[in-house]
Amino acid sequence: MSKAAMSEAAVLIAEDEPVLESDFAKEMIRQMRAIDTYGTYDDWSLAKILEPFVLTKEMKREIPIVGDPDEIIMARVKAFYNAIASMIERGCGLMAVPLLNLSHEGFGRVIITVGKLVVLDKTLRDVHRFGFPSLEKMKEDADKLLNSALKIIGEHKDVAEL
């Protein structure tokens, strides 16, 4: 493999990682392509496209504790919660709308609503260090958020349908 080709390969996600086949990873890829205005990802592998979401403990330690999240990280955070909203929508058949509010200091709040029901409500901290120890862990976290959203929708269907 040439040096150039090697620099293109993902190192934090194996190219044959099984999680890449999951609905969640597919939705994440869709969200990332949606914001890829210049087609940069066209020749990229799936692992390479999702690699920026992986932040190992060691990498995290290198990032200052206090910092301003830049536009690129904010776009990633949005992509993650948009993907979850998309999956909620598919899971319940009702429109799920994410709303993200980030302050410049990397604090914020994200909520997803279905009808008049808040199905996800999360305080965000340290957004400039947004990332997951692995793609698997990322999918696990997303599944938890998805399941708890679908659970509350099941319990309060009337409000979700408002």
Added chain:
Amino acid sequence: MSKAAMSEAAVLIAEDEPVLESDFAKEMIRQMRAIDTYGTYDDWSLAKILEPFVLTKEMKREIPIVGDPDEIIMARVKAFYNAIASMIERGCGLMAVPLLNLSHEGFGRVIITVGKLVVLDKTLRDVHRFGFPSLEKMKEDADKLLNSALKIIGEHKDVAEL
């Protein structure tokens, strides 16, 4: 009255306007004072403090249709919805949390949640031209938002208490 004193008086809200005595106006004053870091409003009349919320048709016509809202206008929009959240809280005894998301083009969305219930959900447009024809009209709009929020809380108390 000296020229200096005259320039301090509100012209868009009468100093003896009865609406200034309402709970809504009092809450708005409280919100405005909360963001008045330098005590600029300390010597101002109530009418003068709330005057920037009044935008007559003629004034509106002078503002370009497309524009970026500045920090000062955004702070006003926040003060308005914070005041409504505060009044919802007082009306139902549960915490009401506003979440405002404004894009740089002056479009956005504001929601207020009580528990897991969305009690106000509004798309914002033309935020750079935020304002009301009169203080009376502003209170009317606020009352409508407040009443519809309290109504849905009454109907779905269980979700509001989550």
